[in-house]
Amino acid sequence: MQITKQENNGSVTLAIDGIIDSTTAPQFEEAMVEACGATKSLTLDFAKVGFVSSAALRVLLFSQKKMNAIQGAMKLINVNDTVREVFELTGFVSVLNIA
């Protein structure tokens, strides 16, 4: 998994390439913790995310809560069908801001 970070006027975009499962989740979590502490506007580009498992959900939930706490905004873009299905399945569509 590869994560590319882009900063633009204080907003941060993370482009994730790969799958987020229990083995890659720690790396994803590390990037998210850093990003959540650095910006109030966070965009996650899921264009190249093949699938996510519950490990990814854990990180996303944790990050969303953190952004809510600092009144920041986090949105997911380019989510493919498989991943979207997981978000729908687990009710995460109502929790996350998915473009």
Place this chain on the structure above:
Amino acid sequence: MTYRKLPIITRKIVLVSLITGLILCSVVFFAGYWSFSKHFENQYDKDVRSVAAVVRDFLQSDSISAYIAHIDSVKDSPKKSLDSALLAQYERNRRTLQYFVDNFNLNLLYVSVVKGPEYKDITYIYNPVSKNGKWKEFPLGYRETYVEPDYNKSAKKIFEEGEPIVRHTLKSRSGSHITSMLPLKNADGKVIAVIGIQKDIQEYVSARHRFANFVVVVETIFALLALLIFSSFFNRKFINPILLVTEEAAKFTKNGGKPSDKLLSVNNRDELQTLAHSVHQMESDVHKYINKLTTVTAEKERIETELGVATRIQDAMLPKKFFPERTDFELFASMSAAKEVGGDLYDYILLDDQHLLFVVGDVSGKGIPAALFMVVVKTLFHSYAEQGLSPSEIFETTNKIIVKGNTLGYFITSWLGILDLATGEIRFVNAGHCHPAVCRNGKYEFLKTKANFVLGGMDSIAYQEHSIKLEPGDQLFLYTDGVTEANQNGGELFGEARLFEALNSCCGAVPEETCKNVRKHIDEFVQNVAQFDDITMLAVKFNGKQQKNLGEHHEKTMEAKPENQAAFSSFVEDILNKYQCPAKTKTQILVALDEIYSNITKFSGANQVTMDLAIREDTFTATLTFIDNGTPYDPLQNDDPDINLSIDERGIGGLGIYIVKKTMDKVSYNRKNNCNVFSIEKKLNG
């Protein structure tokens, strides 16, 4: 020389010698003293008596009666009024008596009349005294009253009985002296006066005193000297060797168990030398034995370590994975060796998807020789089985090989069968082994066939094959004679009756339960008696044709570590790719794999995971089974998470399994053979 406390034994001996010496000296002293006194007394007695006798003889011619009569007739100074002839005689005799006194060294001499009845009134007739003495002579007719019970008694005896008496007076008013009293009789034999001779014995008393002093001093000096010599001799000859033995014996362990050569310096030529030399010999022997024991112990430890390794090797050779993914049959087997390694064997091989081979055997003898033989036989069975030989062929070829070079005459009894999982038919061959039990219609019975000869006994033996058909639910129980011959303290054997009782008590049980139940019955029967034979059991239950998982099976086993997830994933992905599985389904299966596998590695404590992926081609269904040896856990028991909660209420627990349940067609959990078996099923073309 350093001061050394006197040894207790020396102190005791000196004390005993002192007491003995004291008693001995006292006896000698008193005997000497007594003998001395007796001798002198007798001598003095004899002296004074003979002087008294001389005086009496001398006075026979005197006119004592006349003097007495005269004294009685006048009151004062009887001597003056005495007739001149009588006076002349009296004076002459008095001088003679004086002469006696002087020459016999007497204190005094008296001739007197003592009047009864109390015999205390004395009237003197003669009384010459020693010139150097302190006495004054009483003149003729002198009277005195002398009250002294001893004297009065003696006087009475003289006058009334006429008996002579010798009196010893020690330390009286007149010093120590001896007195001989003799009665003086007239012609009629009547006692008219008493003759008394008194001789000083102060000299004798002093002599006796000197004797006593001398004896005591000499005896003391001699005794001390003897004690000194005796003690030093005794010390050197006896105490020192004893002390040496004591000290050296005490030092023995301190010296690291080395014998002390000092002991050999004792050369008493008596029992002490024997003792010292025996102790030395004993120390040498102990030293030798300790060395020997150390070597033997080290050797024993080495053998035990090797035996431990052998136990583990043998244990590892017996398969332990009992096909948890199979539903068409179930199998369980166990072997517990009586010693570290055993001569029993069991084995089972899934020859192909349809044929299960299983075998139980018992090598004659026990321990390492039997174990070596067992390893050979098991390896041969296994390799011939894998070559696809029939049961009888396996036995025949194996027999041929082990007969060669079997000079020690070991043999093996064995029962081998191949179960056709499609039909339930078992083709089997029995080489001298005990008949297995088969459970049919809820009851166990013997599966008896004519047994062939044992393996390894004779060359070129043909082994006859038999067959039996199992119906679904039937179970076959194989065992070795360690089961039926498990014995109690009293020597009673477990026996076939008890075996059938145990088997029938849980007829429908799965094989693992069947074996454990029999084992439980054996343990209860034998109590805590150690068993001398290996106990081996193998049970196989035929469940009938496999409904699921038709088609290809793929299996992978790895350590339960997170790092191995990628390998498992690509293993599954590769197979799914082969079947042109749609990408979405594949992703869902891989997500499920991630969820389940990460759960196993995180929470189950398992150290090994097996994934079995079966693709059923008729229905185009994939079944992925996870088998782990972790703690029992059924994730399907938990409630589904509430997915409608707001973000602040949301937790992440249970989401993974929830995703699996939602994306897969079917999920199931089973606990089998101490393993968690979790299966997911997904139609590939859905």
